[in-house]
Amino acid sequence: MVSDAEQAPVFAKPVTLREVAVAAGVSVATASKALNGQGRMTAETRERIRETARLLGFRPNSLAQSLLRRRSFTVGLLTNDTYGRFSLPLMAGVSDALVDKGVSVFLCNVEDDTRLGQLHVEAMLDKRVDGIIATGKRIDRHLPVDLSNLRVPVVYAFTRPDPGAVGLVSDDAGGARLAVEHFLRLGRRRIAHVSGPPGFGVVHERADAYRAVLQENNLPIGEPLLGQWSEAWGHEAVAKLFGGMGERPDAVFCGNDQIARGVIDALRERGIRVPDDVGVIGFDNWEIVAEATRPPLTSIDMNLESLGREAGLALLSLVDGRPAAPGIRKLPCRLVVRQSCGSPPE
Amino acid sequence: MVSDAEQAPVFAKPVTLREVAVAAGVSVATASKALNGQGRMTAETRERIRETARLLGFRPNSLAQSLLRRRSFTVGLLTNDTYGRFSLPLMAGVSDALVDKGVSVFLCNVEDDTRLGQLHVEAMLDKRVDGIIATGKRIDRHLPVDLSNLRVPVVYAFTRPDPGAVGLVSDDAGGARLAVEHFLRLGRRRIAHVSGPPGFGVVHERADAYRAVLQENNLPIGEPLLGQWSEAWGHEAVAKLFGGMGERPDAVFCGNDQIARGVIDALRERGIRVPDDVGVIGFDNWEIVAEATRPPLTSIDMNLESLGREAGLALLSLVDGRPAAPGIRKLPCRLVVRQSCGSPPE
DNA sequence: CCCATCTGAGAAAACCTTTTCCCAACCCTT
């Protein structure tokens, strides 16, 4: 027939355990046991069944297994971070941690839409997910959907957990400490802090840590400058810090990499050299920004991928019935040194 | 008991159709038919069953349904774009298009790892996904995994399709046209093109379209400058374009927004005004970059979210047995006007 | 030679839902 080539592809039907059993001349029960290493039979029988299964390309139907075991080996991942700067590494971490255990991840983008969130949660519950990971773009905000009385365990990663639930977030205070202490080691003494809007919880956490470290070292504490998360605000902050008559900072710790970028650009425009005159550290370690600044930006990395990994593992242990301590667990940040701070003094 | 509060939460068992049937005093068959609007029974019976189901909070077990219908209402989404600039909007589009049809999406991050890809594909097949969407960070490269002889339909989005498969990509030539023609409408005549590495297919597609438009309008064609996708390359390119003795461009069409950013910064450093002296257009419409340039960058948007949506719908119609025309379908780009090109002449 | 034990393997139930087929009762017509 000429038209054969134009036909839609025919999709082969998967081979079932029953077919394997028939081909090997045993019952399905025996076949199942042979493949799972259960039951008793001669080594010869077991091997024959296995060989038959291999030859036929048998793969057990997960749906049937899940139905029986009451365990689907799937989890749901809820996020409202469309932009993805934070949630993508996190999602990759979750997926990586789980794929090796045979667990697949449902991606649910809920935006900030309650209806969409409800829809996704119901779809997942209907599909009998073993658990749910909730993640967001802000540590201090809830997702637009209530996960408090679900019939599966929930882990919160990088978003605000419900009371009594398990939550994993980055240790922002620790990260800020890392930055300021790095400056101190390099001999910087007049350290300023430029951060985002005061409406964000992390802004205060980081600012408090900044103040604490300076106080511990009996150094002058400049009032943190709070504004936006943007480059433009970085420019503006430089004008405030370096435009006056007073003593000028020799280091600026920024609330994110975009601010830091604005700061570095503004400093260059004023003829102030980075890192020679002023050191700059950012936050987030958003490589595309950190590597494009001149000089490349030293920054704090929140280890989001490993946060995702930990969240995946935490959920799995909840699913397996091992209770996890409720409350928020903070995971350490990491300092990534590039060239915006200079070398330690001899 | 005092320790009650400390016990792990007990997760309620889902209610089954059987329980609904018993509660309503009918058989499971009748209950099923009542809830699905099938079969014949008195309106009173049907309503009573529905009410019982509602009261008990019954939700059908998708796994059981899938097993029977041979249709799982799940699809797999393969990506190797860890960075996520391209794949996240795409994923969001896919998810959005499908959630309303009750279809959930498995997220599979395969990096560039064949083993990981194999693992994910097998896991999905075992879970009886109805189809797979393959997406990548480069239009002209394959994913590191063979999807050509699967037993489910596959749609390729923003990555190179296997021969005979269905693929959706952005119309890069059309996008380039949009940019150059916008310059022409604004009265620009000496239009340069600065793009990424020659190893990328899109670089040539866009460059060819650039040349074609200029030729059609009998304008001088500068040889496109190919380099990197980075800001640094944008700087460098400005040195080449504006450092010599020859006639200088009054417009630069850039291969992506980062290059455009570098170009704009370099122009400003030379005292050349944007948009007064030179207009600049980028590609990708990566908002975080496009809005941070001074002035904000006019750019070409590839409509990735709607590309994802289309991919989702295309896969669904394949799953439903409606054959789709194989080959590559190109979706139009969109010009997003900001302030880097100026206004049309009076 | 008889009983107890062990061995290898199969039958059947279970997981939950959908769908086909079937049956009893009722209504209407002649």
Place this chain on the structure above:
DNA sequence: AAGGGTTGGGAAAAGGTTTTCTCAGATGGG
């Protein structure tokens, strides 16, 4: 009152796998 059609609802199979129970035959001990 017999025959035919309709109505309301149930029984059972199917989907693919796992697990428990059962059982026939073989082996060993006394």
